[in-house]
Structure formats: structure tokens, C-alpha cells
Amino acid sequence: MVLKFTFVSFVALNKLTALTQQLFSSAVQSFIDEHELDDIHELLLKYKAINTVPISVIIDQIIGRRKAREKFRSWSEQKRVIYPPSINLEQSSSEQTARNKVAMLSKELALNTSSLLDLTGGFGIDSYFFSRSFREVHFVEPNGDLLKIAQHNHAQLGVNNIQYHNSTAEEFLESLDRKFDLIYIDPSRRPKDNQKVFSLNQCVPDVVLLQEKIWQVTDRLLVKASPLLDIEKALKDLKHAKKVSVVSVHNECKELLFYCEKTFESEPLIEAKNLTETEFAFSFKISEERKLEVKYSDPLQFVYEPNASLLKSGAFKTIAFRFKINKLHPSTHFYTSENRIDFFPGRVFKIESHVKLRDKMLTFFPDGKANIITRNYPLTVQDLRKKTGLKEGGERYLIGCSGMSKKFLLVAVKLDSL
Numbered sequence: 001m002v003l004k005f006t007f008v009s010f011v012a013l014n015k016l017t018a019l020t021q022q023l024f025s026s027a028v029q030s031f032i033d034e035h036e037l038d039d040i041h042e043l044l045l046k047y048k049a050i051n052t053v054p055i056s057v058i059i060d061q062i063i064g065r066r067k068a069r070e071k072f073r074s075w076s077e078q079k080r081v082i083y084p085p086s087i088n089l090e091q092s093s094s095e096q097t098a099r100n101k102v103a104m105l106s107k108e109l110a111l112n113t114s115s116l117l118d119l120t121g122g123f124g125i126d127s128y129f130f131s132r133s134f135r136e137v138h139f140v141e142p143n144g145d146l147l148k149i150a151q152h153n154h155a156q157l158g159v160n161n162i163q164y165h166n167s168t169a170e171e172f173l174e175s176l177d178r179k180f181d182l183i184y185i186d187p188s189r190r191p192k193d194n195q196k197v198f199s200l201n202q203c204v205p206d207v208v209l210l211q212e213k214i215w216q217v218t219d220r221l222l223v224k225a226s227p228l229l230d231i232e233k234a235l236k237d238l239k240h241a242k243k244v245s246v247v248s249v250h251n252e253c254k255e256l257l258f259y260c261e262k263t264f265e266s267e268p269l270i271e272a273k274n275l276t277e278t279e280f281a282f283s284f285k286i287s288e289e290r291k292l293e294v295k296y297s298d299p300l301q302f303v304y305e306p307n308a309s310l311l312k313s314g315a316f317k318t319i320a321f322r323f324k325i326n327k328l329h330p331s332t333h334f335y336t337s338e339n340r341i342d343f344f345p346g347r348v349f350k351i352e353s354h355v356k357l358r359d360k361m362l363t364f365f366p367d368g369k370a371n372i373i374t375r376n377y378p379l380t381v382q383d384l385r386k387k388t389g390l391k392e393g394g395e396r397y398l399i400g401c402s403g404m405s406k407k408f409l410l411v412a413v414k415l416d417s418l
Helices: 013-023 026-035 040-046 055-071 086-090 095-106 125-131 144-156 169-175 207-217 231-237 286-291 308-313 316-323 381-388
Strands: 115-118 136-140 162-165 182-185 220-225 241-249 252-261 269-275 280-284 302-306 326-329 332-337 346-354 369-375 391-402 407-414
Touching: 026 055, 040 055, 055 086, 095 125, 095 220, 095 241, 095 252, 095 269, 115 125, 125 136, 125 144, 136 144, 144 162, 169 207, 182 207, 207 220, 231 241, 231 252, 241 308, 252 308, 269 308, 280 286, 280 308, 286 316, 316 326, 316 332, 326 391, 332 369, 332 391, 346 391, 369 381, 381 391
Parallel strands: 115 136, 115 182, 136 162, 182 220, 241 269, 369 391
Antiparallel strands: 220 252, 241 252, 269 280, 302 332, 302 346, 326 332, 346 407, 391 407
């Protein structure tokens, strides 16, 4: 990932060793341990430096440790890891999604005898987990300071099979005189003025433009993209896509993975994957989705809301077909059945009442609280909360949705997963 790296405010390449010594001095480390849970704004106002290390640098380490506990726990246990400012951590993979990439690739090639080229090294999370399975990893990063930080961290974590290249992806590809078994690319979605973009050819580097050169030096390509990217448009831009994986963690969509093979010319498989304690995956093809005919009905006793990966994947009719349930409306991505379906990949609700906005809501929500959801409904969640006077929370749900012939407002309870 190519990112602006604000660490240069206090790090020059020839000063990295000195900074490391200062940053890991007992005085600085004690300060970080003591203030790790403190308000960072108060720390910035109260201190200028600790043992000559600017407080802004120390704040980056405190924030980095906090994020590491959430995103890459095995790194957080290593006290000598250096963290960049939070903007540089934002696009980094989590430990869970990085491990998922390795598992995905292990089904396509023998990793322990394979070479991988990471054209967008960044902070180095993915490269680290790749290095634990691949025979050889090459790490390309145009920002010299960020590269040095990644190299330092990898060394602290015992990595010895990564080679580092301070270069842009474009320049490195032009200089290559060898092939790799796989190329990985995670282009930055904030290339200009820190504004998010969601099309592959707007990202940096432009993987769409680089494809011809990439296919000269590898037979396999893995592209990580924003979960907001339009999958069908991306498939028109990327050649030879064999599989698209929509990856969520605990029902929050995190990334799209496009696995491509140089010789693959058929229709790709779309996979919706939710990484939880019990991993779930659902696969289909777009052509199959388009051909399906499904049944529509008003809400029956049970209502189903697919998980985030399924919704992003676009398997709207396939869901109804596979689970033999009805859909409420072509544009309402809720499903319904008279009898409960076991092991549905998402939330399951049991309807208690059909209500109208004019009804006295305290009759149905005695505590004055409700979890409100809307799908293809003329009022937003905020509108419903204002009109009903219900506060957020409680055990019951108020669901606003559209059927084929009318709108519905449902009182429901969420059932535990089977």
C-alpha cells in the first residue's frame, strides 16, 4: 500500500538506529506502559518529549499498541515493534484477514516451495504472514522510512526470508529479470489529498494498467480491494479472475480479494466469507444468480437478514433458492419463512406483531427502547426513532421494510444462532 508516511517528521533513514535506541529506552517504555490507557490529547498538552523522543512519536506508539491488540495480536506481544501514525495502520490487514489470505492461497499452490512478490509492502502485516508459509517473499515499498520500519519489525519477529526493495511497484516491475509464483498487490485507496476512492484504476498503483507487465512475470495474482468496490465493474477491469472472496470479520465487511490466474478464461466463483469463531463460506456464480426465479411473499413468522459478506456478494436470489425461503421484494434483502431455517448465515428474527406508526409503541416496547432496522423503507432509522420516540437499545427490534404490495413495520425478537 502506498501511503503518505508522517513518521518522517522525526525519522530520517540515517537516524533510525538512534531513534530505536531512544524509543526503547527504559524511560520511554515505562512512560508508554504507564500511560497506555490515558487520554492522548491530555498527554500531548502536558508533555513535549520523553528522553528526547517527541511526545507525538510516543503517542503514535500508544495508539499503535491499542490498534495492534485489536488487529494483529501476535505483534502486540512484541514490545520492540515500532508503530507508524494511525493513518498508516488504517489500510493494513488484520491478523485474521492476513491468515485468511494464506489459507486461500494454500488451496491454489504449494506455498513452502513458492516465491511471492508483494508490490505494496506498506506496514508489512501481510508480508509477515506470507513469509511464514512462502519459501521466499520480496517486499516493495517506495517510502524508505516505512520500509525501514517494516524491516525492523520483521527482524524483531524473527523473519529471515524477506528481501526489501525501496522502489515503486511500476519501477520494480520494469527492472525485473525473473518470475514469481505469485504477485500480491494492495493498492492505496487514499492516493490524493487523503480522499478515499473506490475504483481500481483510481488507486495507487493502478493494477488495471499494470496487468500486462504483471502477467509477464507471474502466472498468479492476488489483489486486495476496498469492500466498497463494485465487484462486477472490477471483474471487467481485471483479467483472468478465477475467484472473488468477500471477506468479513464478525459480520463487518473488511476486504475484497480477487485471485487471478493467467490461463483462466472462465467465469469466476464469488465467495462470501464471514470470519468468526465458526467460519462460514457461501459460493455462487453471477450467471447462476441472474437465471434464478424466487418466490416473494409478505413477512411470515420468521425473517432473515443475511450477513455482510452475503449482502456485498450480490447473491440475493441464490440465498432464497439455497435455503428454500421467500424474499420480501426484489429490492428488499430480507427473507422469510413459516418455519425456522437452521444455520442461516445471518440474523434470524421471530415476528411478534405487525404495527403502524400511529400505534402506541410503549405497548410493544415497555422499556421505551428498540433496535431499529430498515430495508427498502421510505423512512430512515433516524426518522423512525424520531416518530416513535423509542430510544436505542433493548431486546426487541422494530423492522421497517417493503413487500411486493405494501410497507411493513414489524416488532420482532432476534433469535440465538443454532
